[in-house]
Amino acid sequence: MSAVRKPSSSAVSNAISRGVAAVADLLLPRRCISCGTVVEGEGALCASCWPDVRFLSQPHCAACGFPFEFDHGADALCAACYRDIPLYERARAVFRYDDASRQALLAFKHSDRTDVAPAFAGMMAQAGRELLAEADLIVPVPLHKRRLLARRYNQSALLALALSKIAGVIAAPDLLERTRATPSQGGLGAKARERNVAGAFAVRPKRKPQLAERRVLLIDDVLTTGATVSACTKTLLRGGARAVDVLTLARVVRPAQE
Ligand SMILES: [Zn+2]
Numbered sequence: 678m679s680a681v682r683k684p685s686s687s688a689v690s691n692a693i694s695r696g697v698a699a700v701a702d703l704l705l706p707r708r709c710i711s712c713g714t715v716v717e718g719e720g721a722l723c724a725s726c727w728p729d730v731r732f733l734s735q736p737h738c739a740a741c742g743f744p745f746e747f748d749h750g751a752d753a754l755c756a757a758c759y760r761d762i763p764l765y766e767r768a769r770a771v772f773r774y775d776d777a778s779r780q781a782l783l784a785f786k787h788s789d790r791t792d793v794a795p796a797f798a799g800m801m802a803q804a805g806r807e808l809l810a811e812a813d814l815i816v817p818v819p820l821h822k823r824r825l826l827a828r829r830y831n832q833s834a835l836l837a838l839a840l841s842k843i844a845g846v847i848a849a850p851d852l853l854e855r856t857r858a859t860p861s862q863g864g865l866g867a868k869a870r871e872r873n874v875a876g877a878f879a880v881r882p883k884r885k886p887q888l889a890e891r892r893v894l895l896i897d898d899v900l901t902t903g904a905t906v907s908a909c910t911k912t913l914l915r916g917g918a919r920a921v922d923v924l925t926l927a928r929v930v931r932p933a934q935e
């Protein structure tokens with residue numbers, strides 16, 4: 678006689694809460710992630726918040742994606758990359774990090790607005806289509822496990838998984854780990870940010886074979902000075918990756934960079 682294993686009570690309650698969440702998704706109207714107005718369809722932002730968001734497009738720095746006012750040619754670098762070429766090959770972002778996009782990003786990060794991940798990932802698939810076309814593996818910037826517990830989800834991992842579904846490129850959400858809990862980067866200058874995240878990341882040993890000779894697309898929500906993605910890139914290249922590109926939802930644009 679075959680034994681039928683009874684599901685554990687925690688498995689049952691997990692399944693129930695998943696079911697409740699799925700039903701709630703169907704019943705609750707979707708709200709604009711920036712202002713809270715009810716929106717039609719799958720979008721993340723309402724019609725009045727859209728025009729305020731400043732989308733990034735060409736011409737831009739061939740390396741870091743810094744937007745140029747004039748076209749300097751496809752291989753042109755910004756002053757910062759010319760001085761100090763990044764370890765990653767190309768970084769691209771969907772929109773500017775400014776007053777218009779800040780609220781949306783904070784809500785996505787801290788307010789359980791995980792429902793907008795597919796809409797944001799759709800925009801990233803557009804902005805990063807050249808990068809995705811060559812990527813072997815999508816890897817998110819990890820959170821330290823203590824911060825993950827407090828926040829319950831890693832917004833960059835959600836973007837990576839949604840992007841993987843759209844683009845058909847494998848995602849490895851647990852390939853990198855944050856081995857050191859670093860203080861928040863907020864309010865720190867470029868050099869301090871670099872020191873803050875130096876040596877904070879590692880490739881999980883069991884994931885190492887998956888990384889060998891792969892072209893990685895690294896995912897984060899915001900690119901500020903690039904210190905975090907540079908530290909992750911260094912770790913990925915040391916771990917055997919062939920090359921690393923970076924795709925973020927938003928990017929800080931400082932006028933001084935050009
Ligand atoms: Zn709105």
Ligand SMILES: [Zn+2]
Binds near residue numbers: 738739740742754
């Ligand atoms: Zn640049």
